[in-house]
């Protein structure tokens with residue numbers, strides 16, 4: 001919108017900020033123009049300029065100025081100094097946890113022993129989602145779907161990036177358009193930051209600061225040592241495209257601190273910001289990332305163990321995992337407190353989700369996360385892999401303490417961000433996301449006819465209350481009524497053959513839409 005940009009440039013030149021300077025003498029305007037020059041001289045100069053350039057009488061100046069202020073009120077407010085948050089475009093904060101289980105949080109599973117007071121509070125301040133799906137049950141692919149608004153079969157990144165070569169390769173196609181790139185095209189372009197796990201390619205041209213983010217502190221790979229930041233034998237922590245050495249600092253806190261610093265700085269400016277905060281926690285530890293002979297155990301700060309009532313050398317993996325999730329929760333609490341401290345909480349859309357369900361592969365000491373009561377977990381298309389803990393907060397718009405059961409999914413975040421920013425979706429891209437704001441703000445019914453999932457040999461389709469699932473390509477579909485049977489215990493494929501066929505047909509319809 002060139003007109004708004006032009007006005008902002010003029011305002012910047014004459015150093016006008018809001019709110020409220022009562023231009024005495026400009027009688028006849030019930031609600032005075034909301035401008036405040038930084039000095040009386042500038043005010044007089046500005047008034048003279050208006051009078052001179054318009055060659056009109058003082059009374060006409062009133063009318064002229066009122067019209068000007070009215071016509072450009074949004075731009076005047078957008079040019080504010082942060083105290084005008086009620087009307088400037090909302091900031092956007094997307095936080096993802098890594099492999100956090102649906103049943104790890106007490107607000108989803110009362111049997112969980114893990115304390116997450118900050119996420120619990122977040123749920124009471126906004127909406128807790130019980131029908132939210134990630135579009136893929138694995139790290140790399142889940143992130144690509146979130147950032148592109150498209151399913152894997154459309155954006156092409158259908159598998160986990162493997163090894164150093166995979167994680168430092170091209171990864172996601174450079175033709176794909178990411179959320180931050182769209183936000184840069186908004187009438188008021190967003191400043192953008194990414195802090196945490198990237199995991200969709202780190203070759204030249206693939207890195208966050210080359211894909212729409214102004215700032216990045218994080219790692220390329222799918223997992224890293226929480227303290228020494230190694231992926232396999234490679235150091236894997238970056239500031240922009242440069243290596244960053246912060247060995248000895250806990251990765252969760254590095255990423256939270258970076259996001260906090262970004263939000264503090266950007267909240268002082270006139271432009272809205274977008275912060276993407278993909279924590280690596282609580283991803284399971286990996287023996288291949290150890291370089292100093294350490295045991296491959298869950299890593300958490302000493303204070304987190306202490307807060308949970310355990311010694312730092314606690315040997316029980318369940319208890320160690322508890323400290324990992326607790327420290328993540330504390331970090332999220334610090335991030336959310338920053339919104340309060342900077343006065344931006346009321347004008348920031350916050351979305352939290354786990355990138356996929358906890359892994360339930362029976363690996364001793366590693367698969368201790370819980371997806372209770374859902375079936376199975378990460379890398380499968382059972383509910384435990386796909387339906388994830390998620391929450392959304394947007395004060396005065398999303399009802400506090402609400403629970404939203406309507407199904408929607410991670411590709412919907414791209415159209416949500418686009419809408420919030422008043423940006424336009426590219427018209428030549430087939431998106432799988434649909435604007436979820438009617439669901440979040442008004443508890444409207446989901447506008448999705450169905451949801452398509454496919455990862456390796458696993459596949460599923462959810463349509464209304466029904467879902468078909470198979471874990472081998474040549475196996476027959478199983479059919480479940482998710483509303484009656486959320487744990488997928490009763491296969492109804494035989495007793496409801498027509499329903500199973502209807503969903504299978506829809507699965508085929510999806511496939512036709514991306515197979516050429």
Ligand SMILES: [Ca+2]
Pocket residue numbers: 098099138139355356
């Ligand atoms: Ca993950």
